[in-house]
Structures are given as structure tokens and as C-alpha cells.
Amino acid sequence: MNHPVRQFAFHFDASACSGCKACQVACKDKHGLEVGRLWRRVYEVSGGGWQQLDGAWLSDAFAYNLSIACNHCQRPICAELCPAQAISKRDDGIVLLDSDKCMGCGYCRWGCPYGALQYDESAGQMSKCTFCADEIDAGKPPACVAACPMRVLDYGDISQFQNGSSGHGAPLPVTALTQPALHIKPHKDSHRSQKEPARVIPAKGSALKENSLVAFTLLAQAAVGAFLLFGLMAAWLTQTAGRPLALKLIQLGAWNAAPLIAAGMLVSLAHLGRPTRAFRAVTNLRSSWLSREILFASLFSVTLLLLTGMSWQNAPSWRALTWTSIAAGLSGIGLMVSMTRVYMLRTVASWNNRSTPISFSVTALMLGAAAVGTALLAGYKWLIVGLTLPDQLLLASVFRTAALVLIVLPIIQGISFRLWLAASWPGYGESGVHLQSPLPSAPIFRLRLATTIIGALLLAAALYGHTIASGQSWHPAAAVLACCLLVVGEVMGRQLFYRAYARSGV
Amino acid sequence: MTRQQVNEENVIRVGCPAHNCGGRCLLAVHVKDDPVQGRVITRISTDDRPGDSVADPQLRACVRGRSYLRRQYHPDRLKYPMKRIGPRGEGTFQRISWDEALDTVAGEMQRVKAKYGSSALFVPYGTGGYSQLTGSQTARRLMNLFGGCLGIYNSYSWGATNIATPYIYGTLKSGNQRQDWLNAKYIIMWGWNPAEMRDGTNSDFFIKKARENGARVICIDPRMSMSAVSLADEWIPIRPGTDTAMMSAMAYVMITEGLVDTAFVETHCIGFDQSQMPAAAAGAESYSEYILGQRDGVPKSPDWAAALTAVPQETIIRIAREYATMKPGVLYQGYGMQRRAYGEQVVLAGCALASISGNVGVSGGWASGLALQPEDGPSWNLFPTGGNPVKAQIPCFLWSEAVLRGKEMGPADGVIGADKLDNNIKLIYAVASNALINQHANINRSARILRDESLVEFIVVQDNFLTSSARFADILLPACTQFEAWGVEDGWKYGEEVILMPQILEPLAESKSDFRICADLAERLGFGEAYTEGRNEREWVEWALDRYRETRFPELPDLATFEATNQGVYSRPVTHPAVAFTDFRRDPERHPLNTPSGKIELFSQRLHEKGNPEEIPAVPKYIQEWESPFGPEASRYPLQAIGHHTLHRVHSTHDNVDWLEEAFPHRLLINPIDAKYRGIADGDLVKLYNDRGTIIMPCQFTNQIMPGVVDLPQGGWWTPDEDGVDRRGAINVLTSERWTPLAFGTAQHTIMVQVERAAA
Structure with a gap:
């Protein structure tokens, strides 16, 4: 039978x-x-x-x-x-x-x-x-x-x-x-x-080179980080009765994050063999974190667009703004969670540990803070228009807060780094075979960290210096240089992340 | 490419193109009719007959047969006749018509014959095709009908064992049908790698079955070969060229520990000791006296052998005891170890071990030696070459000597059929042969010789591709592949089947089959009818089937029936495998061997009479090779090089197939110990050289070879750069043209080299 x-x-x-x-x-x-x-x-x-x-x-x-x-x-x-x-x-x-x-x-x-x-x-x-x-x-x-x-x-x-x-x-x-x-x-x-x-x-593939994904993840994380930082500051300001400033910060947040996430999604198409089929990417919400990531990224983009649109109005509804901002913020968090989970593959031991969410979060905050800091410096003249004196003082404290974030983050970055290295390279994989580390030697790591730290501190200095003596000519130049250093450092870091790819098996 | 539904209507079963691959397998080609290209083969599968038993197993093709479409449709196929422009060997050609090509060839054949005589014409050894109408036999027939040509005897594959085996056994048919291996308790695969070089389709499968039946299998080899990995319980690495020393030490253990089958030796052998010497050689050194060192003062003990072989003496002792006691046992000798200096000795030593252990003429045993099938084995080629009016024959390996100094060659150079040669070779007609350059020893020397147009005045090469030999042609003729011509094949050394090879495809461009080209030449030379005997190619296959029916396969159907079944193969199951020497074993008086004594000659009177005891001893002896790690040459060239027969190629065929390069990238295989000592990293470009030439190629680390030995798989196409350095990796750049003393056979595996890291 x-x-x-x-x-x-x-x-x-x-x-x-x-x-x-x-x-x-x-x-x-x-x-x-x-x-x-x-x-x-x-x-x-x-x-x-x-x-x-x-x-x-x-x-x-x-x-x-x-x-x-x-x-x-x-x-x-x-x-x-x-x-x-x-x-x-x-x-x-x-x-x-x-x-x-x-x-x-x-x-x-x-x-x-x-x-x-x-x-x-x-x-x-x-x-x-x-x-x-x-x-x-x-x-x-x-x-x-x-x-x-x-x-x-x-x-x-x-x-x-x-x-x-x-x-x-x-x-x-x-x-x-x-x-x-x-x-x-x-x-x-x-x-x-x-x-x-x-x-x-033949040896298994390892040490991925994924430039379009380096760009996508950094841009997306920068967008979320920037928007959340601006959003948090705006939320704090509304508590202290700084609504006009809060509104300006929300606008700045949307204007910063929207092009970042849009650029990120565009460049991610370059990763696809068949970019015309990209719309299929949200089909598998049931089991694929990648589908969920694209869904959240799309929601994030849409809500940011809405915010941008609303902020162009003369007298936007505060309630609508608030709710849309919350929706954008939640979408951004959802995007961060999904993006992290995309990499937490049970078959990729070097990514499937706490080092991935830590490094993604730190990058988001770092690049977000860079975007925030640069936007504050570049947009100072626009920000200051029509602000009352108390609000101007609040703005100064916003600058100082941003500067403080940029000093604290590198410390967290350094600690998270030690964690990342330790977690990614336990020495022996789960099947007892010594993992071949595709990572380069320590000097590259030190260079990557140094670049980011110097950039962050330089930007912090520019922001802090601005609160003491606004309009100084070295501030914009320093900000640009600092931004470049931060971006370069994070690009190096993200490339190292992809190079750390080492899956189980053959 | 879309997946195709399996559809019986467009599947044709056909023999895999018969190269010298060690197999004769069945393919099922899937064809479709394209409106523009005509019929094309879209994919290839293999034998799928139901049953697949040990008695009648499927003939499954290897990786080379499975990738055949990449060869069949390779863009570099020769399409048109060409003539040389520029100096010979440069490889620049101009297209010409068939008329011009054949007129030129016929004209040159007539000119050379008239000026020098028929013995100045030469068809070199070539094994690229073996399917009756494809291969060098087509040109040999042409020459023979034209008045003859300088003949050749022996082979590159089996030079030493072809000549040595009959000295001890009186025959080459010392093998059993392979299904008998399942009766063995112990199998030594000595330098034998059937999982890679095949040695008859399914030989590796039969050893696997023997192992399942309880046989203990040992591989003795400088490399942990594919066979060692898949078939052996134990791998014993051994220094190349020292196998006779280990065999002698095993005999020493057997003699000193009383493990010799003395009853068998007494009744079936001569020369074991002084009690059994032939009268004419009474007092000469006997076999056991050599082994025990009673004459030369050197007992061939395990510790003596350990120093030579790098095999620990405890291992030698244990293997000797195992072989002597786990009976019946098979000692199968591979061919690589007799393709070396003094290769005759290892053949005789292996046969001697089989004899003194009593493994001759018993089921589950194996007499060793060449071991062709008893009674009746594959015919290889049936296509008649006719008688050669020129009686002189040279050993096939000495053709370059006959170019340089043919008129001085005589019996001392292995000439038979005449006291001396009348001519140097003046015209070469090479068909299905890359043995002018690639596969002959010392490529740089052959190239120098062939470049000189005053030596060989005219060279025709007939092939599918512009090989390194083809580069030296004056006229280059495009030959059909075996899918484009009719053919038929039976086994490769072993096998009980006839495999049909109907023509599947039209010839590519202007290519013609080897038979057709030679028939057209015969026509021009005035004996076309005699050449074809009025048969076209299909009719010749019919003729071949008639011959098979008369000899090996009385029940073989006629061609029309055979073709109509679309089975591709007619096979005869082997349920009672034949064993060699069973009659002799049972009654040596009534069934003597074809030796002077009628018995197994552990001491050979005929060898004794040659009067060259240093190189052709009367009993098998270990002789230090003329290039070895023990000689002064080792100070400059400390590494031994071997060139194993890789599955990437069949000798040099398939070197240009991309799927095979992907599966087996061509590398110099080197032990990390040797590499690191030289500052070489895995994958580095290395320079590999000796006095005869230089190669630069990438290396690959492997632990599966002894330190002190490197492996450059043979058959890569010679690709010299502007400095004459070979950049592909053709091992014959490094090999020596020196031949073995008894058989005049090739000793191409005896090579010492140095390896260095190369600048990019």
C-alpha cells in the first residue's frame, strides 16, 4: 500500500x-x-x-x-x-x-x-x-x-x-x-x-560587504534617533510651557528625519536583485522581521511626511501634531526593534546576542544626536525668530542638553563596544568549533572609536561654545567637521558589524 | 534555463565518450530539435536501469561524463582545418579548406615515404579516443595500408607492469573478475585510487561492497586519496618510490615469523630458496636470500625499510602479519608506482608477496601484477589496423629518441622486429593524442625537438581543441567528438558489457570524424576502398557487433535491434566471478604457467640472463631511484613531486571544462610543514622547478600528503609565458625522459623539485 x-x-x-x-x-x-x-x-x-x-x-x-x-x-x-x-x-x-x-x-x-x-x-x-x-x-x-x-x-x-x-x-x-x-x-x-x-x-561565506545596507541602517537609525531626541526635547519643553519652541523642534525633527528615512529606503533598493519587486517586501508579516521592519519604516516615513505637512500650516492643531508625533515615535521605535530583530538570527551566533541591539541603539542615539546638534547650530537663526526671552533661555539649555548627550554617548559607546566584541567572538561557536573571526585587528577598532569620540566631543564643544558666544564663525565649520567624523566612525562601525557575520554550519 | 520535464521520447542512451578515463559508463542524453541549431543535447543523466546489483551494476558516469556538455559545446572547439603560419610551436594558424588540408597531408606523406621510406612515418601513442572509429587506430590503419609506418609497442599507462608481469606469471591475465573481491578478508590498495581514476566503472563500488562484507581495507599511498578517505580502514603514508622496500620488509617478516605459505611455494613456485633454483642458475641469489640479506649483508628488515619508506617499522610488521594471516587477501597494485624508475621491481615484488602468501588462484585472493581479466576481458579496440609492413617497433615512450637518432637505435633501445631502425622519424600524424608535448616527459625538451623542422619535417594533429601538442602542428584538422560520430565500446580493463555509441549530433562546423578524415586521405592516396572496405561508419559498428557476437557475447543483438531498444548497453551479469590461475593452483603439472619453469618465477632465469643485475635483477629488489631524496640531487631539489590522476581531467582531456575547474581547482598540493618552512601561505603563487623546467601556479595546503612530497595533478595544459615558464601547471615540465631499464617504460613519476614562494 x-x-x-x-x-x-x-x-x-x-x-x-x-x-x-x-x-x-x-x-x-x-x-x-x-x-x-x-x-x-x-x-x-x-x-x-x-x-x-x-x-x-x-x-x-x-x-x-x-x-x-x-x-x-x-x-x-x-x-x-x-x-x-x-x-x-x-x-x-x-x-x-x-x-x-x-x-x-x-x-x-x-x-x-x-x-x-x-x-x-x-x-x-x-x-x-x-x-x-x-x-x-x-x-x-x-x-x-x-x-x-x-x-x-x-x-x-x-x-x-x-x-x-x-x-x-x-x-x-x-x-x-x-x-x-x-x-x-x-x-x-x-x-x-x-x-x-x-x-x-569550500569555506562558508562570512564577512559580508553590504554597502547599501550600511547606508540604509545608518540612515534609518539616524532618522529614528534624531526624531526621538527632538521629540523628547519637545515633550519636555511643552511641560515647561515652551510651546512655540517645542513646535519648532518638532518641525526640525520632521525635516531632519524625513529625508534621512526616505534616502535610507531608496538606497536599500540597491541591495535587491529585483528592485521592481520591492513592494513584495511587506508580504510576510506573519513570520519575517524584515517584512515588519519595512512596514514600520513605511509607517515612520508616512507619519513624518504628515508631520512635515502639518508643520507648514500656519496654526496647526496641537492635538493632531501630538498624536502624529506619538505615532511617528512609536513607528520609529517599532522600526528600531524590527531592524534589530532582523539581525538576531538563531543561525548567526555573532549577531544573535545583546551586542546587536546595544550597538544599534547607541548608533541611533549617536547619529541622532549628531543630526540634532547640526540642525540646532545650522538652524539657530530660524529657531531664535519670534522667541520670547524665557524661550531663548530654554533654547540655550536645549543646546547644553544636546552637548551633554554628545559627551555621555561616547562613554556608553566605549562600554558597549567591549560588550560587543566579547559577545560576538566567544571563541567557540555553539557546535564547539572555533569560529574563524573575519574581524580585522584591534587598531581598526581603536580608529573607529576614536573617530566617533573625537567627532562627538567636537560637536559638543561647538554646541556648548554656542551657548556662551553665539554666532561665532568656528561653530559651523566645527559642526561640519564633527558631523563628518561621527558619520565616518559610524560607517566604519557598521561595516565592521557586517564583516562580523559568521553563521553556523557550512 | 527552465527545468525540463523528463520525457522518454527525447532521451537517447549512449556510451559516455570513450577517453582513457578508466571507465566505460552509460549516459542518457536528453535531446531536442532546435530550428536553427538542429539537434542539441540539453542535459545528461546516467544509467538508470533497475536492479543495480553487484552482479550487474549500473554504469554510472563520473563527474567528467556528467559535465560533458561543457566540453561538447565549448567555444574553443576546432571548427576548420588550419595551416601553420609563423614558427612551429607558436600556435598561430590560418584557416584553409579541407581540400587544401588533405592535399597537403597526402602530399607530405608521399614525399616523406618516397624520400626516406615508410619507416620515417609515425603515428604517436594517443588514447584520447577509443570507440573504434574515433582514435589513433584510424590513422594507424591508414598508414598500414599506405605501406606501413614505424610501429610502437607497450603503453604509457602500463609500461613496466606489461613487461614485468609475464616474467613471473607467464601472462598478463593475473586478475579476477572484480565481484570476487567480496570474498576477500583483507584488501591492500597499494598506490591504487579507483575512487578517482576509476580503473573500471564500479571498481570503487565493489571495494565498498567488499568492505560491507567484512573485508579490512588498507590504503598504502603517499596521499590520502579519495579512495583512502572513502574505502580504507587505515591509511599508511609511504615515501614515493620506496614501495619495493616495504614489500621486501613484509616478505622478511613473513619469512622470519613462519607466515609464508610454504606448501604453496614448494609446489607452485621456483626461486624461493636454493632448493628451487633452475639448474642453469644454481647458486645465483634466490628470493629469500635477498630478503634475508644473506648475500648482500643487508637484511630487508622492517627497520631497514622504515628509514627508506618513512613508514614506522611497527606498522610494516603489523601489515605483513595482517596480509599473511587474514586470508584470502587482495594486494592490488596501482599503476602510479610502476610509472617510476625501476618500476618493474615493484610489480615483481607485489606478485612475489601474493605468491608467498598463497593468495594466487584462490577466490578472494589476488595474484597482483597487471591483472587483466582471466579467460576473456574487454577488447578495447576492434577496429582493424591491419598488418604493418614495417616490422620495426619502438617502445612507445622512446619516440623522441627515434626523432633524434632513430638510425642509431637497436635492441639496446628496446627496438623489436628489426636489428636497427632504417630512419629517424620524419613525419608525425597525431590523432587523439596530446603525447607529443603535454603527456610526454620533459616538455621543454620535446618542444625544442619538435620546433626543429629539420628533424620532424611535417606534423599533422587531429583533435577537438588546440592542445599544447596541437600548437606544434603544421596542419591542424578538426575532429568530431564522440557524440558526433558512430562508435561502440566495451569495458575499460574490466567489464562484461557492450555499450553502443550511436551518432547523436551533426558534426560541429567543418569537423569530421577520425574515420572520415582518414578515409578521405586514403581516397586521395588511392586506396579508399581498401580503407573503408565499403562500409560507412554505422556499418563498421555493425561489423564490430558481429565480432563481439563471435567472441565474447554470443547473444548480442544486431545493431538495428540494439538501437531500437534504446538501452545503450548490453550486459552480462557476473554471478560466478572468474578467478585467475585456479587450474594452475589445483594442478600445476597439468596446467603449467607460460613461464620457462611452468611455475611462478620468484627467481627469473630470463631476467638473470640479461646480465644486468644492478638494474634488472633476477629477483625483485629495491633499487634507489635515479632521482630520489637519498641522492646528491636532493640538496638542490629536496622535494619529491608526483602527479596523481585527478578527476578534473582524463589525462589532459577536460582541462578546459569550467565546471570541472570549479569542482577541482588546479593547484600545487603541498603539506603545510613544507610550505611554512618556505614562507609560503595557503593559496600563494609558488614557483616549482628543477633543471628541466619551471612552473608558477597557485598552491593549496593539504594534510593529506606526506611532508617532503608535493602533488601536481597531471594533465594541465602546458601554457608557457614569454619567459618559457609554464603558468597553468603541466607536471611534465618537470619530468625526465629517462626510461625504465627492462620495459623501456615511462618513469615520469620520479621527479625531484624545489618549491619557493613566487612574486605575483
């Missing part, structure tokens, strides 16, 4: 895999994959060494191979992450990527601990092993299984393969992460890579 398959799985006998790569190439041929795209990858894991003893060479070198495609996981992290809902799971367990929906953001690739997702340059989209669903539907085996000259690949319902050891030791990730439908009979030396350093060829 033919039971329908509930979860198709691969069985791989690592004990007899020679690393011949017939499986890898059979797959490439079937699916027409160009050089650089491997839907099935054969990894060589090796280690050990040599010692000489009385003229003889003693070797404890070990080597074995792992042939991994997509594991059509029972907890597919790619499907959870995809903002466009382009990845779905069939009733028989096969996970498929719909190329009609994929916008090429690459988020799935960040999350998959098996390297299954492969970018198709010519199509601007992600792609991956399909379990040869067309062959399966015709009752035939996947191309890789049929190809193997040593007959070490097999397939079938996962229930067939559940007795015996699962063979998922390092460098493979723990199975709980995504519950791969992959059963491995281990090689006689598989256990060694769990206890000793082992080299894996």
Missing part, C-alpha cells in the same frame, strides 16, 4: 563518500547552473597533522566529505525569513522557492546554516535545490541520488531513516536550528571535527 510521503528527506552515507562531486555536477547539468552556483555542494572536512619519529612520519590527518544540497527542513528558516513569501513547503515536505515572487534580497541566504541559497546573478534572484520536484512527481529520484557512483545518496520519507546516529556533528549545525530532513551516516572520522580544529573547503 502506497502511503503518501509526508517529508521527503535525503540520506547521505558519509562513511563511503569519496568527494568525487558527480552529484554536484549532475545537479548543475540538470538545472543549467553556471559556474559559481552550486545547488549541491561537496565539502571536504580535514584536519590533524604530522609528527616525525625516528625518521618515520606519523600522521593523524583525517578527511571526509559532506554532500549537502537543501535539506528541505521541517523548520525552514528561509521560509520564515523571506519577506516576499517566496518560499513555501509542499505537503510532501519539499521546500520550493518561487522565482516569480523572489525580489533577490538575500535574507534567506544569511539565515540558512547549510549554504543552500545561491544567488543567480543573471536573474537577480535567489535559487536553491528543488529536490528535483519534477523528477519526484514523475516517480524518479533526484539527479544527485541517481548520479552517485558510490551509491551514498538516497532519498525517501524521513521516517525510513530515523534509526541510528544522525551524523550532524560539527561543522554541520545542530539539527534543532532548522530540523533538516537529512540523515547522515557518519564517516569513521566525523567525530574528530567535533573536538579538533578542522578546515572546511
Whole structure:
């Protein structure tokens, strides 16, 4: 009697895999994959060494191979992450990527601990092993299984393969992460890579270079930071009866943040392989923090636009302003939370710890304070128009507050940095294999911190100096230089963040 | 590219193009008819016959067969006949018509024959094609009908073992059908890597099955090869060129510990000790006297061998005991270790071990040596080359000697069939061969020789691509691939099948099949009818099937039926694997071996009579190689280099296939200990050199090779820069043209080099 398959799985006998790569190439041929795209990858894991003893060479070198495609996981992290809902799971367990929906953001690739997702340059989209669903539907085996000259690949319902050891030791990730439908009979030396350093060829991707995302995250965080700081100051001022000033600060906040978030969202399109499909990004609110991030970013942008519009009116409704500001503020916070969660991937140990929210928050405040400080200095003449004397004194205290923030933040920055380094590089990953740190040496870190700290202190000095002697000529120049230093420092920091990307697995 | 529905109507089963790859496998090519291009192959799958048993397993293609479309549709395919402009070897050509090309070739053949004689014509060793109508045999037939040419014997692959094996066993058919391995308790894979070089489709699969059946498997190899990784319970690294020393030490252990199968030795062997010497050689050194050091004062003990082999003596002792007691056992010798200086010795030493352990003529055992199939094995080529009116033959490896000084060559240079050669080689017609440059030893020397137009006056090269040999052509002829021509193949060394290779595609541009080109030349030379015998290519395949039916496969269907089934392969299951020497084992008197004594000759009278005991001893001996870590050359060139047969290529075929380069990037493989000592980091460009040439290429660290040994996988295409430095990595830049003393075979793996970090 033919039971329908509930979860198709691969069985791989690592004990007899020679690393011949017939499986890898059979797959490439079937699916027409160009050089650089491997839907099935054969990894060589090796280690050990040599010692000489009385003229003889003693070797404890070990080597074995792992042939991994997509594991059509029972907890597919790619499907959870995809903002466009382009990845779905069939009733028989096969996970498929719909190329009609994929916008090429690459988020799935960040999350998959098996390297299954492969970018198709010519199509601007992600792609991956399909379990040869067309062959399966015709009752035939996947191309890789049929190809193997040593007959070490097999397939079938996962229930067939559940007795015996699962063979998922390092460098493979723990199975709980995504519950791969992959059963491995281990090689006689598989256990060694769990206890000793082992080299894996091909090495997994690490140390991301994502300039458009560096720009997007910094701009978005600057926008939120700036708006929240202005908003907090405005809120405090309304308590102390400084409404006209508060209104001006709100306007300044909106005018600052709106172009920042707009620019950020525009530059983020450059990250997509298919930017015309960007609208799909909010489709997966159910499970993808990336969808939620884009939703909050959109809400933030809209509310800021509304605020900007309202602030142009002669006598804007204070209630409307307040509520819209609160809505914008909440959207901004939602954006910060979502953006942080986007990076807290359970398969990326170097990001999935408190260092990420700390560094994102500190950056938001730092860049926000820079935006605030620069806006205050640049907009002083406009700010001062029509202000009563008490309000002018309040304005001076706003300047001093901003200066104080800019002195305190670097200290927090420095502490958070130590935390970040410690949290990102615990030395050994969760599977016991020493993480290869893609981070550069300490001098780069010191340079990054120094740049930001000097910039912050310089801007603080300009702000404070302004309260003592307004209109001094060195203030604008100092402010510009300080801003540049702050931005450069944060850009370096964000690039280092992406370079710290190190996921589990292969 | 869209995924295609599997549709039986457009799938044709066909033999994988028969290169010298070690396999004969089945492909299923998926075709479609394109309105502009005609029929195209869209993808390739492999044998999917149901069953896949040990007796009749599927013939699954390797990574090279699976990536074949990247070769078939490679943009660099030769499309038109070309003639050389500029100096020979520069590789600049101009397109010409077929008429001009063939007129030129025919004209030169006639000129050289008239001026010098037929023995000045030469078809070099070439194994790029083996499917009857593709390959050098087509040109050999042409030459033979034209009055003959200088012949060749032996091979590059099996030079030493081809000649040595018959000295001890009287035959080359010392192997069993492979399914018999499942009866073994112990298997030594000595320098043998079937998981990568195949050695018959499914050989690696059969060893896996033997292991599942309980056999303990050992790999003895300087590298932890793919076979060691996937098939071995233990890997024993050994210094290249010292295998005979370890074998001798194993014999020492067996003799001194009473583990020799003395009953078998007494009844089936001669030369073990003085009680069994041939009368004419009474008193000469016997096998055991050599092993025990009773004549030369050097007992071939495990500690003697440890110093040479870098294998710890405890390991040698243990392996000897295991092989002697875990019986029946297989000692399979790979071919790399006999492609070395004095390669004959390791062949004989391995056979001797198999003999004294009593593993000859028993199921689950293995007599070692070349080990062709007993009784009946693959025919390789059936296409008749006819008799060669020129009787003189040279060892195939000595062709460059025959260019330089043919008229001085005689039996001392391995010439057979004549006392001396009448001519130097004056005309070369190379078909499916990259052995003029790439695969022959000492590339820089061959290039110098071939550049001199006063030596070889005319060179024709017929190939699919502009290989390094093709660069030296005067006329370059574009050949069809095997998808574009008819063919048929049977196994590679092993196998019980006939695999059909119908023509699938039209020839690319103006390319023609090897058969067609030679037939057209024959026409011009006045014997077209004699060449074709009135058969077109399809009819020749029909003819070949008739021959198979008469000899190996009486039930083989005719071509029309065979084609109509679209099965691609006719196979005969092996349920009772044949074992070599069972009759001899059972009754050595009634079934003597074809040796002078009728027995296994641990001492060979014939070798003794050659009177060259230093290089051709009568019993197998360890002889220090002429380039080794133990000689003075090691002070300048301290590293041994080997060139394993990588899955990236079939010798030099497939070097230009991108998917294969992606899978197996071409690198010099070096142990980190050797690299760090030289300040080399993983991935650095390195300079690798000796007196014969220099290569600059990227390196890759590996722990899977002994320190002191580097590995440059063979077959990369020679790519000299303006300084003559090879930038791709062709190991023959470093190899020596010196040949082995008995077989006149290649010793290309005996290489000492130095490695340094190269500036970018």
C-alpha cells in the first residue's frame, strides 16, 4: 500500500563518500547552473597533522566529505525569513522557492546554516535545490541520488531513516536550528571535527560587504534617533510651557528625519536583485522581521511626511501634531526593534546576542544626536525668530542638553563596544568549533572609536561654545567637521558589524 | 534555463565518450530539435536501469561524463582545418579548406615515404579516443595500408607492469573478475585510487561492497586519496618510490615469523630458496636470500625499510602479519608506482608477496601484477589496423629518441622486429593524442625537438581543441567528438558489457570524424576502398557487433535491434566471478604457467640472463631511484613531486571544462610543514622547478600528503609565458625522459623539485 510521503528527506552515507562531486555536477547539468552556483555542494572536512619519529612520519590527518544540497527542513528558516513569501513547503515536505515572487534580497541566504541559497546573478534572484520536484512527481529520484557512483545518496520519507546516529556533528549545525530532513551516516572520522580544529573547503561565506545596507541602517537609525531626541526635547519643553519652541523642534525633527528615512529606503533598493519587486517586501508579516521592519519604516516615513505637512500650516492643531508625533515615535521605535530583530538570527551566533541591539541603539542615539546638534547650530537663526526671552533661555539649555548627550554617548559607546566584541567572538561557536573571526585587528577598532569620540566631543564643544558666544564663525565649520567624523566612525562601525557575520554550519 | 520535464521520447542512451578515463559508463542524453541549431543535447543523466546489483551494476558516469556538455559545446572547439603560419610551436594558424588540408597531408606523406621510406612515418601513442572509429587506430590503419609506418609497442599507462608481469606469471591475465573481491578478508590498495581514476566503472563500488562484507581495507599511498578517505580502514603514508622496500620488509617478516605459505611455494613456485633454483642458475641469489640479506649483508628488515619508506617499522610488521594471516587477501597494485624508475621491481615484488602468501588462484585472493581479466576481458579496440609492413617497433615512450637518432637505435633501445631502425622519424600524424608535448616527459625538451623542422619535417594533429601538442602542428584538422560520430565500446580493463555509441549530433562546423578524415586521405592516396572496405561508419559498428557476437557475447543483438531498444548497453551479469590461475593452483603439472619453469618465477632465469643485475635483477629488489631524496640531487631539489590522476581531467582531456575547474581547482598540493618552512601561505603563487623546467601556479595546503612530497595533478595544459615558464601547471615540465631499464617504460613519476614562494 502506497502511503503518501509526508517529508521527503535525503540520506547521505558519509562513511563511503569519496568527494568525487558527480552529484554536484549532475545537479548543475540538470538545472543549467553556471559556474559559481552550486545547488549541491561537496565539502571536504580535514584536519590533524604530522609528527616525525625516528625518521618515520606519523600522521593523524583525517578527511571526509559532506554532500549537502537543501535539506528541505521541517523548520525552514528561509521560509520564515523571506519577506516576499517566496518560499513555501509542499505537503510532501519539499521546500520550493518561487522565482516569480523572489525580489533577490538575500535574507534567506544569511539565515540558512547549510549554504543552500545561491544567488543567480543573471536573474537577480535567489535559487536553491528543488529536490528535483519534477523528477519526484514523475516517480524518479533526484539527479544527485541517481548520479552517485558510490551509491551514498538516497532519498525517501524521513521516517525510513530515523534509526541510528544522525551524523550532524560539527561543522554541520545542530539539527534543532532548522530540523533538516537529512540523515547522515557518519564517516569513521566525523567525530574528530567535533573536538579538533578542522578546515572546511569550500569555506562558508562570512564577512559580508553590504554597502547599501550600511547606508540604509545608518540612515534609518539616524532618522529614528534624531526624531526621538527632538521629540523628547519637545515633550519636555511643552511641560515647561515652551510651546512655540517645542513646535519648532518638532518641525526640525520632521525635516531632519524625513529625508534621512526616505534616502535610507531608496538606497536599500540597491541591495535587491529585483528592485521592481520591492513592494513584495511587506508580504510576510506573519513570520519575517524584515517584512515588519519595512512596514514600520513605511509607517515612520508616512507619519513624518504628515508631520512635515502639518508643520507648514500656519496654526496647526496641537492635538493632531501630538498624536502624529506619538505615532511617528512609536513607528520609529517599532522600526528600531524590527531592524534589530532582523539581525538576531538563531543561525548567526555573532549577531544573535545583546551586542546587536546595544550597538544599534547607541548608533541611533549617536547619529541622532549628531543630526540634532547640526540642525540646532545650522538652524539657530530660524529657531531664535519670534522667541520670547524665557524661550531663548530654554533654547540655550536645549543646546547644553544636546552637548551633554554628545559627551555621555561616547562613554556608553566605549562600554558597549567591549560588550560587543566579547559577545560576538566567544571563541567557540555553539557546535564547539572555533569560529574563524573575519574581524580585522584591534587598531581598526581603536580608529573607529576614536573617530566617533573625537567627532562627538567636537560637536559638543561647538554646541556648548554656542551657548556662551553665539554666532561665532568656528561653530559651523566645527559642526561640519564633527558631523563628518561621527558619520565616518559610524560607517566604519557598521561595516565592521557586517564583516562580523559568521553563521553556523557550512 | 527552465527545468525540463523528463520525457522518454527525447532521451537517447549512449556510451559516455570513450577517453582513457578508466571507465566505460552509460549516459542518457536528453535531446531536442532546435530550428536553427538542429539537434542539441540539453542535459545528461546516467544509467538508470533497475536492479543495480553487484552482479550487474549500473554504469554510472563520473563527474567528467556528467559535465560533458561543457566540453561538447565549448567555444574553443576546432571548427576548420588550419595551416601553420609563423614558427612551429607558436600556435598561430590560418584557416584553409579541407581540400587544401588533405592535399597537403597526402602530399607530405608521399614525399616523406618516397624520400626516406615508410619507416620515417609515425603515428604517436594517443588514447584520447577509443570507440573504434574515433582514435589513433584510424590513422594507424591508414598508414598500414599506405605501406606501413614505424610501429610502437607497450603503453604509457602500463609500461613496466606489461613487461614485468609475464616474467613471473607467464601472462598478463593475473586478475579476477572484480565481484570476487567480496570474498576477500583483507584488501591492500597499494598506490591504487579507483575512487578517482576509476580503473573500471564500479571498481570503487565493489571495494565498498567488499568492505560491507567484512573485508579490512588498507590504503598504502603517499596521499590520502579519495579512495583512502572513502574505502580504507587505515591509511599508511609511504615515501614515493620506496614501495619495493616495504614489500621486501613484509616478505622478511613473513619469512622470519613462519607466515609464508610454504606448501604453496614448494609446489607452485621456483626461486624461493636454493632448493628451487633452475639448474642453469644454481647458486645465483634466490628470493629469500635477498630478503634475508644473506648475500648482500643487508637484511630487508622492517627497520631497514622504515628509514627508506618513512613508514614506522611497527606498522610494516603489523601489515605483513595482517596480509599473511587474514586470508584470502587482495594486494592490488596501482599503476602510479610502476610509472617510476625501476618500476618493474615493484610489480615483481607485489606478485612475489601474493605468491608467498598463497593468495594466487584462490577466490578472494589476488595474484597482483597487471591483472587483466582471466579467460576473456574487454577488447578495447576492434577496429582493424591491419598488418604493418614495417616490422620495426619502438617502445612507445622512446619516440623522441627515434626523432633524434632513430638510425642509431637497436635492441639496446628496446627496438623489436628489426636489428636497427632504417630512419629517424620524419613525419608525425597525431590523432587523439596530446603525447607529443603535454603527456610526454620533459616538455621543454620535446618542444625544442619538435620546433626543429629539420628533424620532424611535417606534423599533422587531429583533435577537438588546440592542445599544447596541437600548437606544434603544421596542419591542424578538426575532429568530431564522440557524440558526433558512430562508435561502440566495451569495458575499460574490466567489464562484461557492450555499450553502443550511436551518432547523436551533426558534426560541429567543418569537423569530421577520425574515420572520415582518414578515409578521405586514403581516397586521395588511392586506396579508399581498401580503407573503408565499403562500409560507412554505422556499418563498421555493425561489423564490430558481429565480432563481439563471435567472441565474447554470443547473444548480442544486431545493431538495428540494439538501437531500437534504446538501452545503450548490453550486459552480462557476473554471478560466478572468474578467478585467475585456479587450474594452475589445483594442478600445476597439468596446467603449467607460460613461464620457462611452468611455475611462478620468484627467481627469473630470463631476467638473470640479461646480465644486468644492478638494474634488472633476477629477483625483485629495491633499487634507489635515479632521482630520489637519498641522492646528491636532493640538496638542490629536496622535494619529491608526483602527479596523481585527478578527476578534473582524463589525462589532459577536460582541462578546459569550467565546471570541472570549479569542482577541482588546479593547484600545487603541498603539506603545510613544507610550505611554512618556505614562507609560503595557503593559496600563494609558488614557483616549482628543477633543471628541466619551471612552473608558477597557485598552491593549496593539504594534510593529506606526506611532508617532503608535493602533488601536481597531471594533465594541465602546458601554457608557457614569454619567459618559457609554464603558468597553468603541466607536471611534465618537470619530468625526465629517462626510461625504465627492462620495459623501456615511462618513469615520469620520479621527479625531484624545489618549491619557493613566487612574486605575483
